[in-house]
Amino acid sequence: METKSLCPECMAVVTADIIREGDRMLIVKKCKDHGEFKDLYFSSSGTYDKFQKFEATGNGLSNPMTGQAKGCPHDCGICPNHRTQTLLANIDLTNRCNLTCPTCFANARKNGYVYEPSLEQIKGMMQMLRDEKPVPCYAVQFAGGEPTLREELPEILKMARDMGFYQIMIATNGVKLAQSKDYCRELKNTPLSTIYMQFDGVTEAPYVKLRGFNALPLKLKALQNMRETGLKNVVLVPTVVNGVNADQGGDIIRFALKNLDIVRGVNFQPVSFTGRVSNDELKAGRITIPDLLSRIEKQTDGQVRISDFYPVPSVSAISDMAEAWTNEPQVKFTVHPHCGCATYLFMDRDEIVPITRFVDVDGLLACIKRTSNEYKGSKLAKILIAEKLLREVPRYVDHAGMPRDIDMVGILREFVKGDIGRAIIHFHEKSIMVGAMHFMDPYNFDLERLRNCGIHYATPDGRVIPFCSYNIFYRNDIERRFEKAVGVETLKALELKKHAGITDSMEM
Secondary structure, three states: OEEEEEOOOOOOEEEEEEEEEOOEEEEEEEEOOOEEEEEEEEOOHHHHHHHHOOOOOOOOOOOOOOOOOOOOOOOOOOOOOOOOOOOEEEEEOOOOOOOOOOOOOOOHHHHOOEEOOOHHHHHHHHHHHHOOOOOOOOEEEEEOOOHHHOOOHHHHHHHHHHOOOOEEEEEEOOHHHHHOHHHHHHHHOOOOOEEEEEOOOOOHHHHHHHHOOOOHHHHHHHHHHHHHHOOOOEEEEOEEOOOOOOOOHHHHHHHHHHOOOOEEEEEEEEOOOOOOOOHHHHHHHOOOHHHHHHHHHHHOOOOOOHHHOEEHHHHHHHHHHHHHHHOOOOOOOOOOOOOEEEEEEEEEOOEEEEHHHOEOHHHHHHHHHHHHHHHOOOOOHHHHHHHHHHHHHHHHEOHHHOOOOOOHHHHHHHHHOOOHHHHHHHHHOOEEEEEEEOOOOOOOOOHHHHHOOOEEEEEOOOEEEEHHHHHHHHHHHHHHHOEEOOOHHHHHHOOOOOHHHHHHOOOO
């Protein structure tokens, strides 16, 4: 399949082909000045084909912020060429951080300047997201740097809720949460929905390699502080690197399930190569989604299988049903099928039970799609869809294989009766969502994936930029244009404290 990619040397847009080589999918491209480049795109052609079947094309925004002048990926902001609305918006609150991780996108000490948008700029970015049409953005994640270094974070979280966001998240390394229960309590009294916490493994070694010190005790302390103060929606976020922690996926999942009282999911992120690397380094370090899933299958002794995972756009059928139900435009999960995937896992005593063991996911999604098409536009759509689902859905549920303390039919009844929030709570309190999202770098860059991206950055200059193009093309320019005027002494003050100082200051 032909697409467009980047020359990793000069960043020129070049023609590329995604080809089969044995059981693998490769991306091959050639630059007139720097020659041919080849990288692993998907390590399993079978998984590639399965995910491709769920491709869904979105219509993007009806009010894009930028026009088409230079062509993708140089018109980002969102341009009329983009196909997917903002499913999750990132707003960087600062590029300051209390760690110095080599895999980080943003670092004030390394860059020599501070990027820290004002409250007015942050409000403007959120308003831009809420003004998107036909569906305003409902989910925002505050990131950085380390967002907890912004003293105004609780105020910003409340501002987000006042502006209409109902999924409000932070992406954190957990340092401040480990240091202070009082800070955890302060966050508990805000509209914060979910805490995405960096979590690279269950042993010391990955942290020493990826973070520069053994951060595992810090992570455990942060989780305990959150548990004791009522912060119960945590997603663990491992950056997965071949030869570092790719052998810990199964153990991380088991850890999450053992902490089901506060952990709601695991979001694995295979590493992206943001800097230049040699061909040998690329081959040694590259890990794709099928690699990760294959290892998880082995590490869980087959309790979690590759076949249990579905690509993000598989749930677009549910968006279609919601649209028919309400007769209003809905959020459409039309992300490229090879960007990410997920499944739900339950615990039945000591056994991990994926949702696919007791739900015919393919059959259920097909049923939902048929039902949506059948009643779309009907004045009685809500009633007809509810009746159809109550009648049809139990056929796709195997009660014998269902975990003992799960009532999927009861959850469905709550949903179709309109108590959607309660249904979601009952479903999630017994399960975790395990997913993988592989962000692109110049070596595996695929313009088709970019055009379908649903994770975007809002910027102070009135643009909304897809995640991968932001980190490859735009981040440095945006941060330099809006950097704060600080002196040399301020930058010196940003030097990282000794790691012992971090752990010593944690509340015990």
